[in-house]
Amino acid sequence: MFRKHRTKEYVINFDGIEIHIHRKKIKNLYLRIQKADGSVKASVPLSLSDNQIRKFLASKADWINKKVEVAQRHPSSKPFTYTDGEVHYFKGESYKLRVIPIKGRESLMLVGDEMILRVKEESDRKRREKLVDNYYRSYLKKRIGELVIKWEPIMNVKVNESRIKKMKTRWGTCNISKKRVWINLQLAKMSDGCLESVVVHELTHLLERYHNKRFYSLMDSFYPEWRNYEKELKSPID
Numbered sequence: 001m002f003r004k005h006r007t008k009e010y011v012i013n014f015d016g017i018e019i020h021i022h023r024k025k026i027k028n029l030y031l032r033i034q035k036a037d038g039s040v041k042a043s044v045p046l047s048l049s050d051n052q053i054r055k056f057l058a059s060k061a062d063w064i065n066k067k068v069e070v071a072q073r074h075p076s077s078k079p080f081t082y083t084d085g086e087v088h089y090f091k092g093e094s095y096k097l098r099v100i101p102i103k104g105r106e107s108l109m110l111v112g113d114e115m116i117l118r119v120k121e122e123s124d125r126k127r128r129e130k131l132v133d134n135y136y137r138s139y140l141k142k143r144i145g146e147l148v149i150k151w152e153p154i155m156n157v158k159v160n161e162s163r164i165k166k167m168k169t170r171w172g173t174c175n176i177s178k179k180r181v182w183i184n185l186q187l188a189k190m191s192d193g194c195l196e197s198v199v200v201h202e203l204t205h206l207l208e209r210y211h212n213k214r215f216y217s218l219m220d221s222f223y224p225e226w227r228n229y230e231k232e233l234k235s236p237i238d
Contacts (some may be wrong), residue, residue, distance in 0.1 A: 012050065014057045017068060021053065029056055033067040040064060066231070082128035088115050090136070092191030099128070108135045133166075136188030140164050143192070144183055147199045155222055157206040171233055172198045174205040194233055197226040 008023045020041045030043040044053060057064065080086060084099040095115035102118045108131050109116050119128055141164060148159050160179040166186065167173070171194075173182045181202045187195045200223040208215040219226050 012053070014054065015061060015065070017064065019057065029053070031060060031064070033064070040068065080129070082117070082125050082132065088132065089189040090115070090139075091188070092194070106131060108132060133185060136185055137164055140183060140185065140188050140195075143195065144181075144199060147196055148181075148203075151200060151203055151222075155200075155203055155207065157203050159203065159206075172202045174202040176205060176209060179206060190232070191229070193225060194229045197223065197229045197233065200226065 010021050012019050012021060017040055020039065021044055022041065023044050023046050026043060026045050029045060029048065032041045032043075033039075034041065042053070042057075080088070082097065082099070084097060086097045087094050088097050089095070090110065095110060095113055098114045098116045100116060100118045101121035103120065105118075106120060106123070107118045115132075117128060117131060119131065144162050144164070148162055152158060158179060159181055162181045162183065164183050164185050167182070167184045171184045171187060174180070175182075181199070183195075183198060183202070187198060201219065204215060204218050204222065207218055
């Protein structure tokens, strides 16, 4: 039989995930996933045993794993240092950064599960970040163009211009009068489904300005898959 843990604050390992337990004088158990780093914290009533806690965690296993994965993979997980061995993301896949000092032309390429960044030895963090961002920007420019060409005839809309920039609070915006769409650079790190969902979302604003019933009805009719990516896209943006 499992006894109640005497320590008020401790860590248990559940399915490979560390759960930070904090026992309090409360009636219910509360779980929190820290969006900054994906760590899991649980506020637990003093009366619960570790066995009861584990049973509760087991009932929430799918939710915990999904939330932790999103937090760890999300662009805002932690500030990047652009140093050798750091994990970066592209199109929803993870790559280990490999920094190679060179004297010639700087470049970035993907080889297997590695993101190989060839930079001058004296390059600083800002320079390395710029090279990675340029790689993302080049990909997005091409892919967004393809998606706009795909969806314009389907939705019977016309986009005059699409642009890319880093945004703090939005994945995309649409200037309806100028028919101009802005897409967040961070979407290069997300899956193609997330990117397509955002593009369709912004194009739908050319048909309906507001996020009302008609807007979401149009989204459902054009791209019902958008709901599959909604939770991932609701995470805060760095």
